[in-house]
Amino acid sequence: MVTKNHYTIGEAAEYLGKNPETLRRWDQDGKLVALREPSSNYRVYSKEQLESFSPFESKEQLVSNYVEPNNDYQVLELFAGAGGFAIGMEKAGLKCMALNEVDKWACQTLRKNRPNWNVLEGDIRDFSFKKYRGQVDLVTGGFPCQAFSYIGKKLGFKDARGTLFYEFARAIKEVMPPICLGENVKGLKNHDGGKTLAGMVSILDEIGYDVVEPQVLKAINYNVPQKRERLILVGIRKDVSAIYEYPSPNDKIFNLEDALKKGDLFDSDVPISKGSSYPESKKKFLDLVPPKGYWRDLPLEMQKEYMQKSFYLGGGRTGMARRIGWDEPCLTLTCSPAQKQTERCHPDETRPFTTREYARIQTFPDDWEFAGSISQIYKQIGNAVPINLGKEIGYSVVRFLNEYNSK
Incomplete structure (x- = not known):
């Protein structure tokens, strides 16, 4: 506690029986606004705030976005990776007509698990998608973010040649589905002062699509035990009058225990699997870090030894020497679990998460098998x-397509 009558966000969450992430969201939404401790500017809550807070307001709401498809809706997915988005679409009732992916190991993963899927392996530049015109309801893909070279005041379709977003837009133009959907890292929203995203919007406008206001969706609000955020870019063909609405978020936040142990998310404990390990030189530091702790929880001299020159720089760098707690969502997973900048240490054991634990945190089903070496599997997940x-x-797309097809 900061003072006799004030609680930190962690203490307040424990007092209310909630997750700290829930209190942060309530703060942003104005439901339970934190005070600022004068000397540190940390969020704190008064005892009076917590005692008078309405139980009704603190109740977690489970929101269902489920909707039944009225037709067999078909999807063309680009930059499909190991199938995360495709599985989600499938679970929402959408059919996968074809997937394009350049990474050979990811393609092997797709074929291993869904032999009936039409996997188009290779560089997107080498494929024409014109044959899917009139057959596909949704074109989607997690296109890599690349900067554009600006010519004039408005970036045009031709100006974007050489970038993978151009190829994404080209595929959409060849297919002309009623809706298209791209996803990317949240940083795209402000990349180059917002010019990169504005250029993408102008390109979609040029090829015949109105863009819904892009949103950053937090995975923790959609039954994912991980603090991952993705920017969603939705385009609606200009002759379509149906309205697209983003999926409604849930109040309930799942944590690492939900991911790795039997419970509401999975009906069994996580299967045993292989994984990376830390070298002894790193392990001696992480052994001393408690659950939910990081490098600042080390003795001062060990902080300096571990961080080296970074110790004297500004910023928290809270991902370094970070051990995840059972009662919190995992930090965003990276392609390499043992990197110094982004450690994701197991709560009880001094090791990175195994490949199957990684997959659970991303909510992959346990029967989804991955091809390739351990490092390739981590990369795919x-x-x-x-x-x-x-x-x-996917449910939000189904709802849109149901409305579109009913007119």
Whole structure:
């Protein structure tokens, strides 16, 4: 506690029986606004705030975005990776007509698990998608973010040649589905002062699509036990009058225990699997870090030894020497679980998460097998869209397509 009558966000969450992430969201939504401790500017809550807070307001709401498809809706997915988004779409009732992916190991993963899927392996530049015109209801893909070279005041379709977003837009133009959907890292929203995203919007406008206001969706609000955020870019063909609405978020936040142990998310404990390990030189530091702790929880001299020159720089760098707690969502998974900048240490054991634990945190089903070496598997999982997030987005697309087809 900061003072006799004030609680930190962790203490307040424990007092109310909630997750700290829930209190942060309530703060943003104005439901339970934190005070600022004068000397540190940390969020704190008064005892009076917590005692008078309405139990009705603190009740977690489970929101269902489920909707039944009225038709066999077909999807063309680009930059499909290991199938995270495709599985989510499938769970939402959408049919996969074809998937394009350049990584050979990801393609093997797709074929291993769904032999009936039409996997188009290779560089997207080498494929024409014109044969899918009139057959596909949705073109989607997690296109890599690349900067554009600006010519004039408005970036045009031709100006974007050489970028993978151009190829994404080209495929949409060749197919002309009623709706298209791209996803990317949240940083795209402000990349180059927002010019990159504005250029993408102008390109979609040029090829015949009105863009819904882009939103950053937090995976923790869509039944994913991970603090992952993705920017969603939705385009509606200009002759279509149906309205697209983003999926509604849930108040309930799942944590690491929900991911790795039997419970509401999975009906069994996580299967045993292989994984990376830390070298002894790193392990001696992480052994001393408590659950939910990081490098600042080390003795001062060990902080300096571990961080080296970074110790004297500004910023928290809270991902370094980070051990995840059972009662919190995992930090965003990366493609390599043992990197110094982004450690994701197991709560009880001093090791990175195994490949199957990685997959659980991304809400992959346990029967989804991955091809390739351990490092290739981590890369595939780390790059994926969480399945449960993809499923909730899928429901929003189904709702849109149902409205479109009813007119």
